[in-house]
Amino acid sequence: MLPIAALVSASxxxxxxxxxxxxxxxxxxxxxxxxxxxxxxxxxxNAVLGTITAWVLVRDDFWGKxxxxxxxxxPFALPTIVAGLTLLALYGTRSPVGIDxxxxxxxxxLALLFVTLPFVVRTVQPVLEELDTEMxxxxxxxxxxxxxxxxxxxxxxxxxxxxxxxxxxxxxAVGEFGSLVIITGNLPFKTEVSSVYIFxxxxxxxSAGAAAIAVVLLVISFAxxxxxxxxxxxATRYDRA
Amino acid sequence: MRRYSLRGVxxxxxxxxxxxxxxxxxxxxxxxxxGPAWDALSAPDTIHAFKLTLIITAIAVPLNTAFGILCALTxxxxxxxxxxxxxxxxxxxxxxxxxxxxxxxxxxxxxAGWFGPWMTRHGIQFLFAxxxxxxxxxxxxxxxxxxxxxxxxxxxxxxxxxxxxxxxxGSWQTFWRITLPSIRxxxxxxxxxxTARCLGEYGAVAVVSGRIQGVxxxxxxxxxxxxxxxxxxxxxxxxxxxxLVAVLVLLTTNLLKPKEVA
Numbered sequence: 001m002l003p004i005a006a007l008v009s010a011s012x013x014x015x016x017x018x019x020x021x022x023x024x025x026x027x028x029x030x031x032x033x034x035x036x037x038x039x040x041x042x043x044x045x046n047a048v049l050g051t052i053t054a055w056v057l058v059r060d061d062f063w064g065k066x067x068x069x070x071x072x073x074x075p076f077a078l079p080t081i082v083a084g085l086t087l088l089a090l091y092g093t094r095s096p097v098g099i100d101x102x103x104x105x106x107x108x109x110l111a112l113l114f115v116t117l118p119f120v121v122r123t124v125q126p127v128l129e130e131l132d133t134e135m136x137x138x139x140x141x142x143x144x145x146x147x148x149x150x151x152x153x154x155x156x157x158x159x160x161x162x163x164x165x166x167x168x169x170x171x172x173a174v175g176e177f178g179s180l181v182i183i184t185g186n187l188p189f190k191t192e193v194s195s196v197y198i199f200x201x202x203x204x205x206x207s208a209g210a211a212a213i214a215v216v217l218l219v220i221s222f223a224x225x226x227x228x229x230x231x232x233x234x235a236t237r238y239d240r241a
Numbered sequence: 242m243r244r245y246s247l248r249g250v251x252x253x254x255x256x257x258x259x260x261x262x263x264x265x266x267x268x269x270x271x272x273x274x275x276g277p278a279w280d281a282l283s284a285p286d287t288i289h290a291f292k293l294t295l296i297i298t299a300i301a302v303p304l305n306t307a308f309g310i311l312c313a314l315t316x317x318x319x320x321x322x323x324x325x326x327x328x329x330x331x332x333x334x335x336x337x338x339x340x341x342x343x344x345x346x347x348x349x350x351x352x353a354g355w356f357g358p359w360m361t362r363h364g365i366q367f368l369f370a371x372x373x374x375x376x377x378x379x380x381x382x383x384x385x386x387x388x389x390x391x392x393x394x395x396x397x398x399x400x401x402x403x404x405x406x407x408x409x410x411g412s413w414q415t416f417w418r419i420t421l422p423s424i425r426x427x428x429x430x431x432x433x434x435x436t437a438r439c440l441g442e443y444g445a446v447a448v449v450s451g452r453i454q455g456v457x458x459x460x461x462x463x464x465x466x467x468x469x470x471x472x473x474x475x476x477x478x479x480x481x482x483x484x485l486v487a488v489l490v491l492l493t494t495n496l497l498k499p500k501e502v503a
Contacts, residue, residue, distance in 0.1 A: 011354050025301050038337025049250070049251075049254050049345045052247055052250055052251050052254075053254065053255065055247060056247055056251040056252075057251075058243075060244060060247070060248050062248060068252070068255065068494070070491055071255065071259055071260065071491070072493045073256075073491055073494070074259050074263075074487065074488075074491060075259070076434070076437070077437045077441075077488075077490045077491050078441065078483070078484060078486035078487040079440065079442075079443060079460075079461050079464075079487070080441065080443055080444070080461075081441075081461045081464050081465055081480075082441070082461070082464065082480040082483050082484055082487075083262075085266065085468065085476060085477070085480050086262035086263055086265065086266045086480065086484070089263050089265045089266045089269055089477075090261050090262040090265045091260060091262075096265065100346060109461055110258075114258055114259070114262075117255075117258060117259065136394055137444060144332075146243065168335075168336075171245045171335070171336035172335075172336070174338070175336070175337055175338025175339065175340070175341065176338070177338060177339055177340045177443070177447075178339070178443035178444050178461070179445035181465065182465065182468055192340040194338075195339075195340040195341070195444065196340075198338075198340050198341065199340050199444075199447070199448065202344060202347065202448065207344075207347070207348060207351070210344055211344065211348060213339075214340075214341040214344050214345070217337075217338050217341050218337065218341060221333065221336040221337050221338070222329075222336075224332075225329055225332055225333065225336050226329070229325075229329070
């Protein structure tokens with residue numbers, strides 16, 4: 001807690017004016033815009049692909065499923081810097097599959113997709129496992145199409161799971177650093193995200209400027225944590241009565 | 242038909258994002274045989290980096306385990322004002338950028354920070370040295386044990402503990418004989434996750450360590466340094482070791498998981 005207090009106090013060294021100036025610096029704004037934009041794109045992709053993956057892991061059955069289930073957690077266990085390096089090896093300048101996204105904004109999205117992959121899968125999976133298939137069977141017997149069943153029965157049940165997974169993924173994506181340093185090249189105004197910008201400010205001796213942006217990230221993290229709590233509260237509203 | 246297309250989407254997605262990159266690095270590391278990889282790993286600075294990572298992990302993991310269990314017990318078994326806030330704070334490191342964590346420590350202990358001047362006067366080297374790196378690592382890996390233990394504690398309830406109390410056991414005895422054995426699997430799981438995080442921490446350590454080669458350079462920082470010095474083979478070799486550890490962690494957690502269910 002103390003470090004956080006020191007951070008907030010350092011960000012106010014230059015007064016409200018200094019704080020405002022630090023966070024409205026063009027490079028800082030560009031970095032913040034990219035961070036939030038890329039994080040939202042990644043969160044949305046996660047919502048779709050993560051849900052599909054969770055569905056496949058619960059309802060589908062195929063050879064090697066338990067192995068697939070195990071590697072989902074890989075991004076949690078793999079050091080982020082290694083993640084960045086491995087992604088660059090496959091999708092960088094010497095890409096063996098001919099896809100080169102090194103030092104572009106696509107690389108930012110790719111790295112964030114990697115590090116946030118488990119969140120939605122792991123929040124949706126347990127809910128799907130507990131979901132009774134009887135309701136779906138009943139709906140099907142009443143003539144509902146597969147899409148209608150998903151929209152009216154499955155989705156409402158797993159929505160809280162998807163949302164809290166998305167919020168976790170967003171929080172992780174907004175603060176991500178290690179996997180981005182290598183693959184994005186950290187080009188200001190192009191591929192530089194906020195955490196890299198903070199690091200750069202600090203290295204050039206501007207700790208007040210770094211602290212100001214850090215406080216912005218801190219507020220975002222806190223807001224996301226609180227919203228996860230709120231989602232959980234809402235999702236269990238019938239259990240608590 | 243739909244089932245197969247969904248399965249295809251999921252598997253292609255996982256293969257292209259998770260498995261593919263790892264295999265490529267594995268192949269690149271050993272494409273010229275084991276020799277170059279071994280040379281890269283046995284460079285003195287690399288060995289030092291691995292040692293440093295292990296030392297930091299060896300300090301941070303036991304501390305976080307003790308703290309995590311204590312925290313979980315407090316959150317589940319006691320009721321006090323501000324419990325929700327404590328809960329949110331325990332989770333904060335999960336949502337917070339590692340760079341922000343590093344920066345916060347930097348500002349607290351740096352030359353112009355709150356504790357910095359006091360430490361300089363007493364000749365304590367905190368920043369750009371082991372203490373700061375340990376502190377940063379502890380901070381980022383703080384929540385894992387607590388998060389695993391809390392649900393288990395909730396589930397087992399406190400009937401057995403109360404029974405032990407009525408039979409005259411002290412709180413210490415109750416903890417060792419009743420509580421700890423029943424949460425052991427959760428603690429183990431949390432410890433493994435904490436260890437993985439400690440070994441792999443990059444952002445927070447990068448900020449507070451000063452990245453001095455052969456002195457405050459951990460294995461992950463070494464990967465970055467090798468990459469920037471255009472020594473791809475070296476970077477790949479160290480990455481490979483770290484990735485193998487990660488895979489090992491995955492295997493162990495998967496072996497532990499079914500036991501928890503049973």
